Amino acid sequence: xxxxxxxxxxxxxxxxxxxxxxxxxxxxxxxxxxxxxxxxxxxxxxxxxxxxxxxxxxxxxxxxxxxxxxxxxxxxxxxxxxxxxxxxxxxxxxxxxxxxxxxxxxxxxxxxx
Amino acid sequence: xxxxxxxxxxxxxxxxxxxxxxxxxxxxxxxxxxxxxxxxxxxxxxxxxxxxxxxxxxxxxxxxxxxxxxxxxxxxxxxxxxxxxxxxxxxxxxxxxxxxxxxxxxxxxxxxx
Numbered sequence: 001x002x003x004x005x006x007x008x009x010x011x012x013x014x015x016x017x018x019x020x021x022x023x024x025x026x027x028x029x030x031x032x033x034x035x036x037x038x039x040x041x042x043x044x045x046x047x048x049x050x051x052x053x054x055x056x057x058x059x060x061x062x063x064x065x066x067x068x069x070x071x072x073x074x075x076x077x078x079x080x081x082x083x084x085x086x087x088x089x090x091x092x093x094x095x096x097x098x099x100x101x102x103x104x105x106x107x108x109x110x111x112x113x
Numbered sequence: 114x115x116x117x118x119x120x121x122x123x124x125x126x127x128x129x130x131x132x133x134x135x136x137x138x139x140x141x142x143x144x145x146x147x148x149x150x151x152x153x154x155x156x157x158x159x160x161x162x163x164x165x166x167x168x169x170x171x172x173x174x175x176x177x178x179x180x181x182x183x184x185x186x187x188x189x190x191x192x193x194x195x196x197x198x199x200x201x202x203x204x205x206x207x208x209x210x211x212x213x214x215x216x217x218x219x220x221x222x223x224x225x226x
Contacts, residue, residue: 004155033213042201042216043156056213090155100144100205102214104155 003027004105006091012111015081021108023074023091031099032074034066035090037107043090049074050096081112119202119217126192127225134220135186136202144205145178145185146214151198159200160187189222197224 004025013019023032031050035043048056049068063085065077074091088109092102119136126132136145144163148156160171162178162185169176175188185204189196202217 006155040199040219040221042218045213048213088153092155100146100214101158101161103158104148107153107155109153 004091004093004103006089006105006108008108009106010109010111012113013078013081014113015083017081018077018079020078021076021089021091021110023076023105024072025091025093025103025105026072027093027103028071028095029093029103030071030096031094032068033092033094033102034074034076035092035104037088037090039088043104047076078110081110083112086111117202117204117215117217119220121220122218123221123223125223125225128192128194130192132189132192132196132222133186134200134202135184136204136217137184138204138215139183140206141182142204142206142215143182145176146203146205147174147176147185147187148201148203149198150201150219156201192222192224194224194226197222 007022033048034046037043045058046060047066052068063080067075088107090107091105094102117136117138146161147159149159150156160169160176165182166180167178173190199219199221201219203214
């Protein structure tokens with residue numbers, strides 16, 4: 001299984017809503033990542049988890065809250081988002097010894113109204 | 114942070130033509146990767162390069178890791194309609210991946226039948 005799955009595929013939420021994005025992989029990877037991607041731009045790193053512990057937080061606002069409940073799952077909890085947070089949110093995973101070789105999920109297209 | 118200069122920004126070519134794109138950096142990278150992203154999907158890893166001078170092929174795709182470790186190119190031979198998409202180069206720095214992958218801004222490939 002070489003797949004990273006993400007749910008939901010699309011999400012529309014209001015600025016007062018609370019929602020969560022989910023990511024799952026069964027490749028035995030112990031490093032997982034959240035990226036944000038705006039249209040026609042490259043992905044921007046948000047968070048890195050290594051062995052289920054948060055190792056990198058790229059100065060992301062607190063309205064984004066990541067969680068890694070186990071080695072296969074990664075969540076991104078969303079609360080009080082702004083319209084400018086609308087983007088494609090990508091999850092990726094890699095082996096910790098080969099963190100440069102990242103495998104991406106299909107993404108969640110988020111629209112904040 | 115580090116930046117990758119990817120060119121061209123977009124390409125309009127005829128089906129059957131060869132395609133060439135490249136990435137340059139002012140910093141040294143230990144690993145170069147090339148990803149392709151289709152609309153509404155996550156990036157898919159095409160080729161990974163690990164040693165300066167390395168030339169690697171994946172079907173009609175060929176990529177090289179520059180001798181100076183500051184550049185890489187990707188060639189696509191005999192393009193077909195399904196090659197359409199955005200191609201991103203990405204680098205992993207020599208000092209380690211504290212900031213994760215660094216992405217180029219992408220080359221948007223459009224193929225006219």
